[in-house]
Amino acid sequence: MLSSPKGGVGKSSLSRNILVLAARAGKSVLGLDLDKQATLSTWAERRERVSAAIPDIVHIPVHRAELDDWRSALKTVNASKAEFVVIDTPPSIELNMNAMLGVCEKADLILVPCQQTQDDLDSVTPWMKHLKASGSKAAFIINRANIRAKSFSTIRAKLLAAGHVCPVEISQAEEIPLASGKGLGVMDLSRPKSAETFESLWLYLQQELGR
Template identity: 65%
Template sequence: MQPVVLLSSPKGGCGKSSLSRNILVSAAQAGKRVVGVDLDKQGTLTTWSERRERARVAVPSLPPVPVIPAELDDWREALAHARATDADLIVVDTPPSVELNLNAVLSLSSAADLILVPSQTTMDDVDSTAPWMKRLLATQAKAAFILNRANRRTRAFSTIRARLVAVGPICPIEVGQFEEIPAAAGKGLGVLDLTRTNSGETFEALWSYVAREVGL
Protein backbone atom coordinates (compact mmCIF):
# COMPACT_ATOMS: atom_id res chain seq x y z
CA MET A 1 0.00 0.00 0.00
CA GLN A 2 0.99 3.61 -0.45
CA PRO A 3 3.22 4.96 2.32
CA VAL A 4 1.62 7.40 4.76
CA VAL A 5 3.48 10.38 6.21
CA LEU A 6 1.81 11.90 9.25
CA LEU A 7 2.46 15.40 10.58
CA SER A 8 1.55 15.38 14.26
CA SER A 9 2.22 17.62 17.23
CA PRO A 10 0.31 18.77 20.31
CA LYS A 11 1.66 22.29 19.73
CA GLY A 12 -0.43 24.64 17.62
CA GLY A 13 1.30 26.94 15.14
CA CYS A 14 4.37 24.73 14.75
CA GLY A 15 3.97 24.39 10.98
CA LYS A 16 2.23 21.05 10.40
CA SER A 17 0.16 22.37 7.50
CA SER A 18 3.07 24.27 5.97
CA LEU A 19 5.30 21.20 6.05
CA SER A 20 2.47 18.97 4.79
CA ARG A 21 1.85 21.04 1.68
CA ASN A 22 5.54 21.44 0.89
CA ILE A 23 6.21 17.72 1.25
CA LEU A 24 3.26 17.08 -1.06
CA VAL A 25 4.53 19.61 -3.61
CA SER A 26 8.10 18.35 -3.38
CA ALA A 27 6.93 14.80 -4.05
CA ALA A 28 4.71 15.95 -6.91
CA GLN A 29 7.55 17.93 -8.46
CA ALA A 30 9.67 14.77 -8.21
CA GLY A 31 7.11 12.96 -10.36
CA LYS A 32 5.12 11.23 -7.62
CA ARG A 33 1.34 11.16 -7.53
CA VAL A 34 0.21 12.49 -4.17
CA VAL A 35 -2.87 13.04 -2.06
CA GLY A 36 -3.25 14.89 1.21
CA VAL A 37 -5.68 14.20 4.05
CA ASP A 38 -6.71 17.20 6.17
CA LEU A 39 -7.99 16.19 9.61
CA ASP A 40 -7.69 19.67 11.12
CA LYS A 41 -11.04 21.42 11.59
CA GLN A 42 -9.41 24.69 10.55
CA GLY A 43 -9.03 23.18 7.07
CA THR A 44 -5.79 25.01 6.30
CA LEU A 45 -4.48 22.32 3.95
CA THR A 46 -7.88 22.00 2.24
CA THR A 47 -8.13 25.75 1.64
CA TRP A 48 -4.61 25.77 0.20
CA SER A 49 -5.48 22.89 -2.15
CA GLU A 50 -8.56 24.75 -3.42
CA ARG A 51 -6.38 27.81 -4.03
CA ARG A 52 -3.93 25.59 -5.92
CA GLU A 53 -6.67 24.28 -8.21
CA ARG A 54 -7.51 27.86 -9.14
CA ALA A 55 -3.81 28.50 -9.82
CA ARG A 56 -3.67 25.42 -12.07
CA VAL A 57 -6.31 26.96 -14.34
CA ALA A 58 -3.80 29.68 -15.17
CA VAL A 59 -0.73 27.40 -14.98
CA PRO A 60 -1.76 23.87 -16.06
CA SER A 61 1.82 22.63 -15.71
CA LEU A 62 1.52 22.76 -11.92
CA PRO A 63 1.20 19.17 -10.68
CA PRO A 64 -2.11 18.45 -8.93
CA VAL A 65 -2.15 18.08 -5.16
CA PRO A 66 -5.65 16.93 -4.17
CA VAL A 67 -6.61 17.04 -0.50
CA ILE A 68 -9.36 15.06 1.24
CA PRO A 69 -10.97 16.92 4.17
CA ALA A 70 -12.25 14.76 7.02
CA GLU A 71 -12.94 14.64 10.74
CA LEU A 72 -10.30 13.06 12.96
CA ASP A 73 -12.78 10.43 14.19
CA ASP A 74 -13.33 9.39 10.55
CA TRP A 75 -9.63 8.97 9.76
CA ARG A 76 -10.01 5.33 8.73
CA GLU A 77 -12.59 6.18 6.06
CA ALA A 78 -10.51 9.14 4.89
CA LEU A 79 -7.37 7.02 4.65
CA ALA A 80 -9.25 4.33 2.76
CA HIS A 81 -10.47 7.03 0.35
CA ALA A 82 -6.89 8.23 -0.11
CA ARG A 83 -5.63 4.69 -0.65
CA ALA A 84 -8.27 4.17 -3.34
CA THR A 85 -6.63 6.85 -5.46
CA ASP A 86 -3.66 6.14 -7.68
CA ALA A 87 -1.35 8.19 -5.42
CA ASP A 88 2.19 7.07 -4.64
CA LEU A 89 2.23 8.98 -1.33
CA ILE A 90 -0.33 10.06 1.27
CA VAL A 91 0.42 12.96 3.61
CA VAL A 92 -1.87 13.49 6.61
CA ASP A 93 -2.18 16.81 8.43
CA THR A 94 -3.58 16.58 11.97
CA PRO A 95 -5.06 19.02 14.48
CA PRO A 96 -3.15 20.21 17.55
CA SER A 97 -4.20 19.35 21.13
CA VAL A 98 -3.67 15.63 20.57
CA GLU A 99 -4.40 15.03 24.25
CA LEU A 100 -8.05 15.85 23.52
CA ASN A 101 -8.19 13.15 20.83
CA LEU A 102 -5.53 10.80 22.17
CA ASN A 103 -7.04 7.45 21.21
CA ALA A 104 -7.87 8.56 17.67
CA VAL A 105 -4.43 10.09 17.07
CA LEU A 106 -2.60 7.07 18.48
CA SER A 107 -4.67 4.74 16.30
CA LEU A 108 -3.93 6.91 13.28
CA SER A 109 -0.24 6.93 14.18
CA SER A 110 -0.16 3.14 14.02
CA ALA A 111 -1.19 3.38 10.35
CA ALA A 112 1.63 5.80 9.42
CA ASP A 113 4.93 4.77 7.87
CA LEU A 114 6.63 7.94 9.12
CA ILE A 115 5.53 10.50 11.70
CA LEU A 116 7.13 13.93 11.65
CA VAL A 117 6.75 15.98 14.82
CA PRO A 118 7.41 19.66 14.03
CA SER A 119 9.05 21.76 16.72
CA GLN A 120 10.21 25.33 16.79
CA THR A 121 13.32 26.21 18.75
CA THR A 122 11.66 27.26 22.00
CA MET A 123 11.32 25.58 25.38
CA ASP A 124 7.54 25.82 25.02
CA ASP A 125 7.82 23.56 21.98
CA VAL A 126 10.10 21.11 23.78
CA ASP A 127 7.74 20.97 26.75
CA SER A 128 4.89 20.15 24.38
CA THR A 129 6.51 17.87 21.81
CA ALA A 130 8.93 15.83 23.94
CA PRO A 131 6.22 13.97 25.89
CA TRP A 132 4.36 13.30 22.64
CA MET A 133 7.48 11.85 21.04
CA LYS A 134 8.01 9.58 24.05
CA ARG A 135 4.45 8.32 23.74
CA LEU A 136 4.84 7.68 20.01
CA LEU A 137 8.10 5.80 20.48
CA ALA A 138 6.51 3.72 23.23
CA THR A 139 4.06 2.41 20.61
CA GLN A 140 6.97 1.45 18.30
CA ALA A 141 6.00 4.17 15.83
CA LYS A 142 8.59 5.39 13.35
CA ALA A 143 8.80 9.06 14.33
CA ALA A 144 11.24 11.96 14.15
CA PHE A 145 11.28 15.57 15.24
CA ILE A 146 11.69 18.17 12.52
CA LEU A 147 12.91 21.64 13.46
CA ASN A 148 10.80 24.29 11.77
CA ARG A 149 11.29 28.05 11.48
CA ALA A 150 14.76 27.45 12.86
CA ASN A 151 17.79 29.73 12.92
CA ARG A 152 21.10 27.90 13.29
CA ARG A 153 22.86 31.11 14.33
CA THR A 154 21.00 31.45 17.60
CA ARG A 155 22.09 29.88 20.86
CA ALA A 156 18.58 28.50 21.29
CA PHE A 157 19.00 26.34 18.17
CA SER A 158 21.77 24.20 19.63
CA THR A 159 20.13 24.05 23.06
CA ILE A 160 16.72 22.98 21.78
CA ARG A 161 18.15 20.54 19.26
CA ALA A 162 20.20 18.86 21.98
CA ARG A 163 17.13 18.50 24.18
CA LEU A 164 15.12 16.97 21.36
CA VAL A 165 17.90 14.55 20.38
CA ALA A 166 17.92 13.33 23.97
CA VAL A 167 14.27 12.33 23.58
CA GLY A 168 14.08 10.80 20.12
CA PRO A 169 15.23 10.79 16.48
CA ILE A 170 15.47 14.09 14.67
CA CYS A 171 15.23 14.79 10.96
CA PRO A 172 18.65 15.89 9.64
CA ILE A 173 16.99 18.69 7.65
CA GLU A 174 15.72 21.75 9.49
CA VAL A 175 13.46 24.32 7.84
CA GLY A 176 14.34 27.96 8.34
CA GLN A 177 12.20 31.07 8.63
CA PHE A 178 11.83 31.78 4.91
CA GLU A 179 9.42 34.49 3.77
CA GLU A 180 8.79 32.65 0.52
CA ILE A 181 7.10 29.74 2.32
CA PRO A 182 3.95 31.66 3.37
CA ALA A 183 4.15 33.80 0.22
CA ALA A 184 3.97 30.68 -1.96
CA ALA A 185 1.16 29.23 0.17
CA GLY A 186 -0.93 32.33 -0.41
CA LYS A 187 -0.88 31.51 -4.13
CA GLY A 188 -1.66 27.81 -3.71
CA LEU A 189 1.97 26.90 -4.30
CA GLY A 190 4.81 25.15 -2.54
CA VAL A 191 8.38 26.33 -2.51
CA LEU A 192 9.45 23.95 -5.26
CA ASP A 193 6.78 25.34 -7.59
CA LEU A 194 8.76 28.59 -7.63
CA THR A 195 11.55 29.20 -10.13
CA ARG A 196 13.88 31.12 -7.84
CA THR A 197 13.98 30.19 -4.18
CA ASN A 198 16.14 30.52 -1.11
CA SER A 199 14.74 27.39 0.50
CA GLY A 200 14.51 25.13 -2.55
CA GLU A 201 17.50 23.01 -1.56
CA THR A 202 16.04 22.61 1.92
CA PHE A 203 12.82 21.11 0.60
CA GLU A 204 14.61 18.99 -1.98
CA ALA A 205 16.71 17.56 0.85
CA LEU A 206 13.64 17.10 3.06
CA TRP A 207 11.91 15.20 0.28
CA SER A 208 14.98 13.00 -0.18
CA TYR A 209 14.88 12.19 3.53
CA VAL A 210 11.15 11.44 3.52
CA ALA A 211 11.36 9.35 0.36
CA ARG A 212 14.18 7.27 1.76
CA GLU A 213 12.44 6.75 5.11
CA VAL A 214 9.20 5.50 3.50
CA GLY A 215 10.83 3.49 0.72
CA LEU A 216 10.11 5.70 -2.27
Protein backbone atom coordinates in the same frame (compact mmCIF):
# COMPACT_ATOMS: atom_id res chain seq x y z
CA MET B 1 2.21 12.26 8.49
CA LEU B 2 2.62 15.55 10.37
CA SER B 3 1.64 15.55 14.02
CA SER B 4 2.21 17.77 17.05
CA PRO B 5 0.20 18.70 20.13
CA LYS B 6 1.40 22.30 19.67
CA GLY B 7 -0.56 24.58 17.39
CA GLY B 8 1.15 26.95 14.96
CA VAL B 9 4.34 24.93 14.55
CA GLY B 10 3.97 24.49 10.78
CA LYS B 11 2.26 21.13 10.27
CA SER B 12 0.16 22.40 7.37
CA SER B 13 3.05 24.35 5.85
CA LEU B 14 5.26 21.27 5.85
CA SER B 15 2.41 19.07 4.62
CA ARG B 16 1.79 21.11 1.48
CA ASN B 17 5.47 21.52 0.68
CA ILE B 18 6.07 17.78 1.07
CA LEU B 19 3.09 17.09 -1.21
CA VAL B 20 4.60 19.42 -3.82
CA LEU B 21 7.98 17.69 -3.50
CA ALA B 22 6.42 14.27 -4.03
CA ALA B 23 4.24 15.43 -6.93
CA ARG B 24 7.17 17.09 -8.68
CA ALA B 25 9.11 13.83 -8.25
CA GLY B 26 6.42 12.11 -10.31
CA LYS B 27 4.50 10.47 -7.48
CA SER B 28 0.71 10.28 -7.52
CA VAL B 29 -0.14 12.12 -4.30
CA LEU B 30 -3.01 12.72 -1.92
CA GLY B 31 -3.35 14.98 1.09
CA LEU B 32 -5.59 13.99 4.00
CA ASP B 33 -6.71 16.94 6.12
CA LEU B 34 -7.92 15.86 9.58
CA ASP B 35 -7.70 19.34 11.10
CA LYS B 36 -10.99 21.19 11.58
CA GLN B 37 -9.25 24.41 10.61
CA ALA B 38 -8.86 22.85 7.15
CA THR B 39 -5.70 24.79 6.35
CA LEU B 40 -4.40 22.15 3.96
CA SER B 41 -7.76 21.83 2.20
CA THR B 42 -8.06 25.61 1.79
CA TRP B 43 -4.57 25.71 0.28
CA ALA B 44 -5.50 22.95 -2.19
CA GLU B 45 -8.61 24.88 -3.25
CA ARG B 46 -6.49 27.99 -3.77
CA ARG B 47 -4.06 25.90 -5.81
CA GLU B 48 -6.87 24.76 -8.09
CA ARG B 49 -7.84 28.36 -8.79
CA VAL B 50 -4.22 29.31 -9.47
CA SER B 51 -3.85 26.41 -11.91
CA ALA B 52 -6.07 28.29 -14.38
CA ALA B 53 -3.29 30.86 -14.73
CA ILE B 54 -0.40 28.40 -14.40
CA PRO B 55 -1.28 25.45 -16.69
CA ASP B 56 1.75 23.33 -15.81
CA ILE B 57 1.12 23.39 -12.05
CA VAL B 58 0.94 19.86 -10.62
CA HIS B 59 -2.53 18.85 -9.41
CA ILE B 60 -2.62 17.92 -5.71
CA PRO B 61 -5.91 16.48 -4.41
CA VAL B 62 -6.71 16.86 -0.72
CA HIS B 63 -9.43 14.87 1.04
CA ARG B 64 -10.97 16.42 4.13
CA ALA B 65 -12.21 14.27 7.03
CA GLU B 66 -12.87 14.30 10.77
CA LEU B 67 -10.28 12.81 13.10
CA ASP B 68 -13.00 10.73 14.77
CA ASP B 69 -13.73 9.17 11.40
CA TRP B 70 -10.11 8.31 10.63
CA ARG B 71 -10.78 4.68 9.74
CA SER B 72 -13.19 5.65 6.96
CA ALA B 73 -10.78 8.36 5.85
CA LEU B 74 -7.98 5.81 5.48
CA LYS B 75 -10.28 3.58 3.43
CA THR B 76 -10.76 6.51 1.06
CA VAL B 77 -7.00 6.98 0.94
CA ASN B 78 -6.43 3.31 0.12
CA ALA B 79 -9.10 3.42 -2.57
CA SER B 80 -7.31 6.36 -4.21
CA LYS B 81 -4.22 4.17 -4.75
CA ALA B 82 -2.02 7.23 -4.34
CA GLU B 83 1.70 6.44 -4.12
CA PHE B 84 2.41 9.15 -1.56
CA VAL B 85 -0.03 10.33 1.10
CA VAL B 86 0.52 13.19 3.53
CA ILE B 87 -1.76 13.46 6.56
CA ASP B 88 -2.17 16.82 8.30
CA THR B 89 -3.48 16.42 11.85
CA PRO B 90 -4.99 18.78 14.43
CA PRO B 91 -3.24 20.01 17.59
CA SER B 92 -4.75 19.41 21.04
CA ILE B 93 -3.92 15.73 20.73
CA GLU B 94 -4.93 15.06 24.31
CA LEU B 95 -8.60 15.71 23.40
CA ASN B 96 -8.68 12.55 21.29
CA MET B 97 -5.55 10.59 22.11
CA ASN B 98 -6.94 7.21 21.04
CA ALA B 99 -7.85 8.43 17.55
CA MET B 100 -4.49 10.16 17.12
CA LEU B 101 -2.54 7.09 18.16
CA GLY B 102 -4.70 4.96 15.86
CA VAL B 103 -3.85 7.10 12.85
CA CYS B 104 -0.18 7.26 13.83
CA GLU B 105 0.08 3.48 14.01
CA LYS B 106 -0.95 3.32 10.34
CA ALA B 107 1.62 5.90 9.21
CA ASP B 108 4.95 4.89 7.68
CA LEU B 109 6.64 7.97 9.15
CA ILE B 110 5.54 10.73 11.50
CA LEU B 111 7.24 14.11 11.44
CA VAL B 112 6.78 16.11 14.64
CA PRO B 113 7.44 19.81 13.92
CA CYS B 114 9.06 21.84 16.68
CA GLN B 115 10.23 25.42 16.84
CA GLN B 116 13.28 26.34 18.88
CA THR B 117 11.47 27.38 22.05
CA GLN B 118 11.15 25.75 25.44
CA ASP B 119 7.35 25.87 25.14
CA ASP B 120 7.51 23.79 21.96
CA LEU B 121 9.97 21.37 23.55
CA ASP B 122 7.71 20.92 26.59
CA SER B 123 4.82 20.09 24.25
CA VAL B 124 6.44 17.72 21.75
CA THR B 125 8.68 15.68 24.05
CA PRO B 126 5.84 13.84 25.84
CA TRP B 127 4.16 13.22 22.48
CA MET B 128 7.31 11.60 21.13
CA LYS B 129 7.30 9.28 24.16
CA HIS B 130 3.76 8.19 23.26
CA LEU B 131 4.77 7.58 19.65
CA LYS B 132 7.82 5.55 20.60
CA ALA B 133 5.77 3.51 23.08
CA SER B 134 3.24 2.70 20.35
CA GLY B 135 6.01 1.52 18.01
CA SER B 136 5.48 4.34 15.51
CA LYS B 137 8.38 5.54 13.40
CA ALA B 138 8.76 9.23 14.18
CA ALA B 139 11.22 12.11 14.00
CA PHE B 140 11.28 15.69 15.18
CA ILE B 141 11.77 18.33 12.50
CA ILE B 142 12.89 21.80 13.55
CA ASN B 143 10.78 24.38 11.76
CA ARG B 144 11.32 28.13 11.40
CA ALA B 145 14.87 27.50 12.53
CA ASN B 146 17.48 30.14 13.23
CA ILE B 147 20.68 28.12 13.36
CA ARG B 148 22.73 31.16 14.39
CA ALA B 149 20.80 31.58 17.63
CA LYS B 150 22.13 29.89 20.76
CA SER B 151 18.68 28.45 21.38
CA PHE B 152 18.96 26.33 18.24
CA SER B 153 21.78 24.10 19.48
CA THR B 154 20.19 23.91 22.94
CA ILE B 155 16.79 22.82 21.66
CA ARG B 156 18.30 20.43 19.11
CA ALA B 157 20.35 18.71 21.80
CA LYS B 158 17.27 18.26 23.99
CA LEU B 159 15.27 16.90 21.06
CA LEU B 160 18.04 14.41 20.28
CA ALA B 161 17.84 13.21 23.87
CA ALA B 162 14.12 12.54 23.38
CA GLY B 163 14.11 10.94 19.94
CA HIS B 164 15.27 10.96 16.35
CA VAL B 165 15.71 14.39 14.73
CA CYS B 166 15.42 15.04 11.00
CA PRO B 167 18.85 16.27 9.82
CA VAL B 168 17.20 18.95 7.66
CA GLU B 169 16.02 22.12 9.41
CA ILE B 170 13.48 24.43 7.79
CA SER B 171 14.46 28.07 8.16
CA GLN B 172 12.05 30.96 8.62
CA ALA B 173 12.18 31.92 4.95
CA GLU B 174 9.81 34.60 3.68
CA GLU B 175 9.15 32.66 0.49
CA ILE B 176 7.43 29.82 2.37
CA PRO B 177 4.29 31.80 3.39
CA LEU B 178 4.54 33.74 0.13
CA ALA B 179 4.21 30.53 -1.87
CA SER B 180 1.41 29.26 0.35
CA GLY B 181 -0.63 32.40 -0.17
CA LYS B 182 -0.60 31.65 -3.89
CA GLY B 183 -1.59 28.01 -3.49
CA LEU B 184 1.96 26.91 -4.22
CA GLY B 185 4.83 25.15 -2.55
CA VAL B 186 8.32 26.61 -2.37
CA MET B 187 9.51 24.35 -5.18
CA ASP B 188 6.79 25.70 -7.48
CA LEU B 189 8.50 29.09 -7.35
CA SER B 190 11.07 30.24 -9.88
CA ARG B 191 14.57 29.95 -8.39
CA PRO B 192 13.53 29.48 -4.73
CA LYS B 193 16.22 30.37 -2.20
CA SER B 194 15.20 27.39 -0.07
CA ALA B 195 15.50 24.89 -2.93
CA GLU B 196 18.49 23.06 -1.46
CA THR B 197 16.74 22.70 1.90
CA PHE B 198 13.59 21.19 0.42
CA GLU B 199 15.52 18.98 -1.98
CA SER B 200 17.42 17.65 1.04
CA LEU B 201 14.16 17.09 2.89
CA TRP B 202 12.86 15.04 -0.03
CA LEU B 203 16.03 12.94 -0.06
CA TYR B 204 15.63 12.34 3.67
CA LEU B 205 12.01 11.25 3.23
CA GLN B 206 12.92 8.88 0.41
CA GLN B 207 15.61 7.28 2.56
CA GLU B 208 13.36 6.94 5.59
CA LEU B 209 10.46 5.54 3.57
CA GLY B 210 12.56 3.39 1.30
CA ARG B 211 11.03 4.86 -1.85
